[in-house]
Amino acid sequence: MGTLFRNGTLVTASDMFQADLLVEGETIALIVRNLPSAGHEVVDCTGKYLMPGGIDVHTHLDLPFGGTYSNDDFETGHIAAACGGTTMHIDFVIQPIGGTFFDGLRTWRKKAGKACVDYGFHLAVTDLRPELMADIPKLVDEGVTSLKLFMAYKNVFMVDDDTLYRTMQVAAEHGMIVMVHAENGDVEALLTPKLLAEGKTDPVYHASSRPPEIEGEATNRAVVMAGMTGCRLYVVHMTCEESIQALARGRALGYPVMGETCTQYFHVTVDEHLGAPGFEGAKFVCSPPVRTPHDHEVLWSAVRDGTLAVVSTDHCSFWYDGGHGPWQEWAASHPDGDWHLFEQTPGNRRPGKELGKGNFAKIPNGLPGIEDRMMVGWHLGVNSGRISPSRFVELHCTNPAKIFGMYPQKGTLAIGAEADIVVWDPRKEHTLSAQTHHMHVDYNIYEGMRVTGAPEQVYLRGRRVVEGGDWIGEKGKGRFVHRTPHGAIL
Numbered sequence: 001m002g003t004l005f006r007n008g009t010l011v012t013a014s015d016m017f018q019a020d021l022l023v024e025g026e027t028i029a030l031i032v033r034n035l036p037s038a039g040h041e042v043v044d045c046t047g048k049y050l051m052p053g054g055i056d057v058h059t060h061l062d063l064p065f066g067g068t069y070s071n072d073d074f075e076t077g078h079i080a081a082a083c084g085g086t087t088m089h090i091d092f093v094i095q096p097i098g099g100t101f102f103d104g105l106r107t108w109r110k111k112a113g114k115a116c117v118d119y120g121f122h123l124a125v126t127d128l129r130p131e132l133m134a135d136i137p138k139l140v141d142e143g144v145t146s147l148k149l150f151m152a153y154k155n156v157f158m159v160d161d162d163t164l165y166r167t168m169q170v171a172a173e174h175g176m177i178v179m180v181h182a183e184n185g186d187v188e189a190l191l192t193p194k195l196l197a198e199g200k201t202d203p204v205y206h207a208s209s210r211p212p213e214i215e216g217e218a219t220n221r222a223v224v225m226a227g228m229t230g231c232r233l234y235v236v237h238m239t240c241e242e243s244i245q246a247l248a249r250g251r252a253l254g255y256p257v258m259g260e261t262c263t264q265y266f267h268v269t270v271d272e273h274l275g276a277p278g279f280e281g282a283k284f285v286c287s288p289p290v291r292t293p294h295d296h297e298v299l300w301s302a303v304r305d306g307t308l309a310v311v312s313t314d315h316c317s318f319w320y321d322g323g324h325g326p327w328q329e330w331a332a333s334h335p336d337g338d339w340h341l342f343e344q345t346p347g348n349r350r351p352g353k354e355l356g357k358g359n360f361a362k363i364p365n366g367l368p369g370i371e372d373r374m375m376v377g378w379h380l381g382v383n384s385g386r387i388s389p390s391r392f393v394e395l396h397c398t399n400p401a402k403i404f405g406m407y408p409q410k411g412t413l414a415i416g417a418e419a420d421i422v423v424w425d426p427r428k429e430h431t432l433s434a435q436t437h438h439m440h441v442d443y444n445i446y447e448g449m450r451v452t453g454a455p456e457q458v459y460l461r462g463r464r465v466v467e468g469g470d471w472i473g474e475k476g477k478g479r480f481v482h483r484t485p486h487g488a489i490l
């Protein structure tokens, strides 16, 4: 019949209580005390927490970037996500320059053909030609209700203020949400060549090329436009005091603006990690850059007081040591997004971070983390007493579902919700390492970190996909989540 999770402690965004939970088919059928087993498959959850599956709303699987592609795809990235307790993510479809949104969607649907967990899509607008304005509302029919715009990466993804403002006007009219990568790309484009000309080419200078001021400035600009247009705004990967202040000011004015940070921005620092000897720092190159211990504390405060609503990863893994294989020839014969067919073996990898040896500006930007988010978030947040288990669930599962239009189908434990369930062992000890992780990448940014609290079993819509921390599910069973407009303002 069903699956009965017995004697666990349920953790939702609002409550913690002991109960039995019954799953029938793909959904939660009953939450009650002392349910007779009556032929159900019983999962003994004594001493364990039951939490909704994690939702990571910021990932880049199989992304073309910086002369290569991110190397986790919709199979390896999904399996890694599940092993870490994340059962759904939202990936960014990139509109090809000169193409339409639907061209981008087609490419990403193909990439996602082998999905192992559930997923949704945001649409990253890169080339908003006048004739495409009318296509924006059509995305709602496709279940894509969020648009992403880059205020950075000049001459690649960056849009100007005109485009950002007009997009917000249209989005507001149709209940869509606008997400921004907030860094002033014009200023960055002036700083980078100057540093390189001065011989400052090591990975650590990546941070000098993208100082916190340009993140704060761009955040403020987007926040003000959201206030003027009434568009829901979600500022992705916020890292520092300057941008948090800009967001807090907009929120105090009653603007519909929200913010996200990523797990690594609580832990990784410029001095210790990005500034590591040799080329090691390349492992930690992402944009915006990692910051200082002071900023870590600012982010924790923002998470506690509600200024920040979500913790995601911006998972975008590149090999530290790639570039051995005949990939260039291969890419030439498989144009336009067929990289998921490229077989990556130890001797045949996509190029990685080594592209930027001798020039930090050429290091592919991005860090792996989709598997580690829940464990590191729990360890640094809950075990330290900074946040409660319920706030942890809210930041990692529930708020993402509410903001992005899929609540209460996803993101909570409630009768009728999809049975994405993590059986979490708060006493389980685990050491994070590239030797044992499931992500398809040759390093781990938390290498050697010993965490307490990890998933024991993970269920995707009622089916067990992880047991004892390893994938046991059936591949290809992940499903696209069709999201609705008019999500929450939190």
Ligand SMILES: [Zn+2]
Binding pocket: 058, 059, 060, 314
């Ligand atoms: Zn990103």
